[in-house]
Amino acid sequence: MPDSAPAGDGTIRLERRNAAQQTPAAARPGRGNQMFAVLSDVHANLEALRAVIHDTTRRGIQRMFFLGDIIGYGPNPREVLDFLKNFEFCLMGNHDRATLTGPPKTFNPIARRATSWTRSKIHLSGLRFQLLRPGERKRRRQYWDFLMNLKTCRKVGEMFFAHDNPLNPGDDNYVRRVGDAHAAFARHPDVRAFFIGHSHVPRIFYPGKKEKPELVEVESGHFVACHNVKSLMLQ
Numbered sequence: 105m106p107d108s109a110p111a112g113d114g115t116i117r118l119e120r121r122n123a124a125q126q127t128p129a130a131a132r133p134g135r136g137n138q139m140f141a142v143l144s145d146v147h148a149n150l151e152a153l154r155a156v157i158h159d160t161t162r163r164g165i166q167r168m169f170f171l172g173d174i175i176g177y178g179p180n181p182r183e184v185l186d187f188l189k190n191f192e193f194c195l196m197g198n199h200d201r202a203t204l205t206g207p208p209k210t211f212n213p214i215a216r217r218a219t220s221w222t223r224s225k226i227h228l229s230g231l232r233f234q235l236l237r238p239g240e241r242k243r244r245r246q247y248w249d250f251l252m253n254l255k256t257c258r259k260v261g262e263m264f265f266a267h268d269n270p271l272n273p274g275d276d277n278y279v280r281r282v283g284d285a286h287a288a289f290a291r292h293p294d295v296r297a298f299f300i301g302h303s304h305v306p307r308i309f310y311p312g313k314k315e316k317p318e319l320v321e322v323e324s325g326h327f328v329a330c331h332n333v334k335s336l337m338l339q
């Protein structure tokens with residue numbers, strides 16, 4: 105992706121930088137670290153999660169938030185749950201909810217099978233559960249309670265976090281068009297930065313010329329610099 109600087113009320117600049125350049129001096133350990141990491145949609149992929157944690161640790165980042173879809177698809181739901189329960193907060197994703205309630209009709213066959221398999225690893229009901237050892241029953245109860253207590257959104261200062269969309273968190277709708285982002289900006293005028301997951305597509309919505317939101321597609325390995333931008337939505 106070429107470096108670009110779309111002009112609007114503010115400026116968003118995308119650059120490819122090396123790892124050292126991506127960590128501002130003020131954010132390094134011992135310098136009043138204010139950086140935080142926002143992760144989402146790991147879907148029980150333990151190797152991917154470990155790689156990201158390794159990277160955030162190397163950068164001295166201590167605050168970590170997770171935006172939902174902890175499980176579903178991947179082979180390590182229990183290990184990933186063990187990992188993420190130590191994050192500052194985790195939100196409920198649609199696959200997390202599906203594991204608790206059973207796969208919804210909107211899921212495709214692969215998602216349905218993955219949900220059923222994941223559910224079999226942590227569910228609490230049925231004869232099989234009664235036959236499990238007490239330690240295993242206790243462990244499953246902890247996973248179940250953790251998932252049951254996840255919230256659909258969270259506000260931290262001027263930042264708003266949700267899995268799917270800020271307009272109605274938990275309804276499973278996607279933010280796909282600039283109009284969706286514009287509606288969220290209007291609904292939450294006190295929020296400067298929205299962070300969402302769900303789509304598995306990295307991109308940024310921001311108010312461009314004449315307050316019309318604009319969209320920047322982002323690829324991994326890019327550093328995003330934002331200047332004088334009133335509000336942002338990072339997906």
Ligand SMILES: [Fe+2]
Pocket residue numbers: 145147173197199302303304
């Ligand atoms: Fe997801």
